[in-house]
Amino acid sequence: MKKSLMTGVAALALISSGATAQDLKGEVITVSGTWLSSEAEIIESVFDLFEEKTGATVKYVGSDSFEQQIQIDAEAGSAPNIAVFPQPGLAAGMASKGFLTPLKPQVSDWVKDNYAAGQSWVDLGSYADANGDKQHYGMFFRVDLKSLVWYSPENFEDAGYEIPESMEELKALTDQIVADGETPWCIGLGSGAATGWPATDWVEDMMLRTQAPEVYDAWVDNSMPFNDPKVIEAVEEFGWFARNSDYVSGGAGAVATTDFRDSPKGLFASPPQCYMHRQASFIPAFFPEGTVVGEDADFFYFPSYESKELGNPVLGAGTLFAITNESEGAHALIEFLQDPKAHETWMAQGAFLTPHKGVDLSAFETDAERAMNNILLGATTFRFDGSDLMPGGVGAGSFWTGMVDYTSGKSAEEVTADIQASWDSLK
Amino acid sequence: MDNIAGRKPAVVWATQISAAVLVILWLLPTVGLLISSFRSADQIAGSGWWQSIFPQEQNIMIRAKSAADQTQEGALYVIEGNLFEQEGLDQGEISAWGTSSRAIAAYTSGQTADLGNKGRLSVQANGDYRFENNSEFSGKRGQRVFLTSVSPPNFTLDNYKNVLFSDGGDGMAKAFFNTLTVTIPATIIPILIAAFAAYALAWMDFKGRALLIAFVVGLLVVPLQLALIPLLKFHNSIGIGKGYLGVWMAHTGFGLPLAIYLLRNYMVGLPKDIIENARVDGATEFQIFIKIILPLSFPALASFAIFQFLWTWNDLLVGLVFLIDSTGDTTIMTRQITELLGSRGGNWEILATAAFVSISVPLAVFFFMQKYLVRGLLAGSVK
Structure with missing residues (x-):
């Protein structure tokens, strides 16, 4: 009896999965996002799995001007079925204009249960709709880890340096490298029109290391003003590293003009131009050709203050899938992202981290990525990149330019007051 | 010109020298781009293009073979x-080398470094090395060797291969013909x-002609970005959607004000007598247009054709909005x-290379129709 029940359930499962497969045959699901070239090929390989499973066809189009284009397309009514947003701010803006379709309630439940710190991922994907009601729109897929310091293990070995376990040790190491007549850091803020963003990550990391997470949240939603002494302290913590010409390759004056993509190359120069580079998990894409992460280059967690007892906070960011043109296939594709296979397919091809608790960690391409993912899963506090959550005019505007001004010599008080003023003008 | 040169050689010299200076100034970035397009990404990041054309002293790190290759x-x-x-590099001349990032020039070429229990390494000026040890080598990665060497210029065609033949060359070839499909009708x-x-x-002669001309000239200052969303909405509502027809219409609309303005100014300068003679002889307006005006306006037509061709060829924005839909087929x-x-x-490196690949067709068009461009530019300005 029991056995027949089991087979019955299995048969039912087969039928139901078979049913979805037939439902979507011939359906075309269009997706657009910012992934290009090699990343576009990877996401297409993930979609291939979905196509095999359901018989639908997924067409992915990447664009470097996605942010503008998706708005034009949505306004004109020719939006793709699904848009992959590089950050929540833009998605929130589109949700408030009514261009996004809420996800099914079971998706929210699933994220809550199956992502590490699930509720926070639901919150990050929930925005007010056109009527002001909060709804769950965005499903996170692919996460970047920001709190990492990159270095060359062999250069550390040549010089006899140890990996610092706390911020105090990191600062001591910085001073020691200077005492040895070398330059400890490579910092570059240049990024074309987005120049300044790497510094916002520094400041956010410093906020998490000097203040409680609640203070960070208050800062991000501006219930605490931007020019609060706590924020000024965090900015000055960043300044301790970036505004000292002895600490930075090329001198403090070069920080704002060095391109962030060129900056890590100093680690691998001969002789080394610097020993450490703080940057997110994606940066190995810009290491010199042939650099093997884990051997030629490695990373350590950007440590927290031993004296402050704030645990091990982690700063991250991520891309989210949202439905911009509702169809049955679009919902099915979102559902497919719950499948560990979707995550594992990209994990095997590198530069992919996931908060999904059910994935097989052995699928990672390298040990280094497994270690990064463990930092993510083991974080005592996880906070999303604050500048991505602030309004675009601040988080992708005055915060960037303000940090460039700060590295060029303006005082932290002045810069933060300017940023707060620009925030006030947006309200 | 000859007699002017005879009278005022100084002025002629000055014009020629300043012309030459201007040409060099204009060409310099292009030459830099051309040289960069033959360099790898790491080379571009490491040194300027002006340094790459001469042999130069550089510090590089190369790994010896790993333990797997020991005999x-x-x-x-x-x-x-x-x-x-x-490393696939051209032969350089090593002056100094080292094995530690802290002492990259500890040894001169031909010397042997004693690395204790890691072995003994000797490196010759031409890059030959011999690494020997009494016990077996271990470890996955080879020993790092830091070189100070004078290397000859090193260029690569990889960027061009990458741009032209990535995904088997289908992508770029298809895009090339699509671009032609957009630009030729749009011109x-x-x-x-x-x-x-x-x-x-x-x-x-008709009522309101002057006003109409003023209106067309006024349209020249309207930025096309203003029209993107309304026009796309319109295309969607009448059922054109995104596609070739839409992008042709958009390019036509955005190009018309300048075209009309340019051609009208040229035609107005044609001798009045010819047209009046034709009218007296009983030619209809259409006959005058076809038989007299069109042949005489050829330089202006050609020059506008070049302009329109160039900017539809280089256009990304209009193409993205009106042509490329979310299926990605176009x-x-x-x-x-x-x-x-x-x-x-x-x-x-891709940027530099792609610039030269995409410039090739406009360049050909330009050289082919150069004389019309100059004549057309002067259209209406000199009478």
């Missing part, structure tokens, strides 16, 4: 090879319409190139 000679374990060949249609309009505005060269740049836009 046994009697009691000795040996790893041998040539540092430059391994011809506005000329056809503008020529008729220009004739009417120049030579046919693509144009400019988009194909931005895609090659990567998600974070850091591939400078």
